[in-house]
Amino acid sequence: MxxxxxxxxxxxxxxxxFPVDTKAMEDTFKNQTALAEKxxxxxxxxxxxxxxxxxxxxxxxxxxLQSMASAKTEPADYAKAMxxxxxxxxxxxxxxxxxxxxxxxxxxxxTMELVLAAGKDMSEEMTAAAxxxxxDVTAAAxxxxxxx
Numbered sequence: 617m618x619x620x621x622x623x624x625x626x627x628x629x630x631x632x633x634f635p636v637d638t639k640a641m642e643d644t645f646k647n648q649t650a651l652a653e654k655x656x657x658x659x660x661x662x663x664x665x666x667x668x669x670x671x672x673x674x675x676x677x678x679x680x681l682q683s684m685a686s687a688k689t690e691p692a693d694y695a696k697a698m699x700x701x702x703x704x705x706x707x708x709x710x711x712x713x714x715x716x717x718x719x720x721x722x723x724x725x726x727t728m729e730l731v732l733a734a735g736k737d738m739s740e741e742m743t744a745a746a747x748x749x750x751x752d753v754t755a756a757a758x759x760x761x762x763x764x
Contacts, residue, residue, distance in 0.1 A: 640741070640745055643741065647734070647737060647741070651730060651734045654730050655727065655730060658723055658727060658730070662719055662720075662722070662723045665719050666716065666719055669712060669716060669719070672712075673708065673712045676708055677705065677708065680704050680705065681701065683697070683701075684697045684700070684701040
């Protein structure tokens, strides 16, 4: 049987020749998870507010429907009750849709603020990483030149 070569030492040497800044990777991971947490908080808050608004709208509609469904003494009262219900429902729909639009507007604003802040943070991190890499390469070049 042929004996397979052990490449463990080769890979260790190769990986040692390409140092990786794990601190930068950790910082990037932490920043990404923090951004994800903030974005999730915005989405969950909006979902909660939308749910509350939907429940309130449904409750308002049921209340108006109950007054329409009550027995009337005159036939004309049924027509009036239907007209009042339709009018109140249209008004309620407009109010609730405007409230949903406000929730969406707030989500959009918060999301843009988070994205812009994250972009600024990433830009600063990349600048710092580039400066560090430049300094490391310069130091290595000086050391190599001095060794000759």
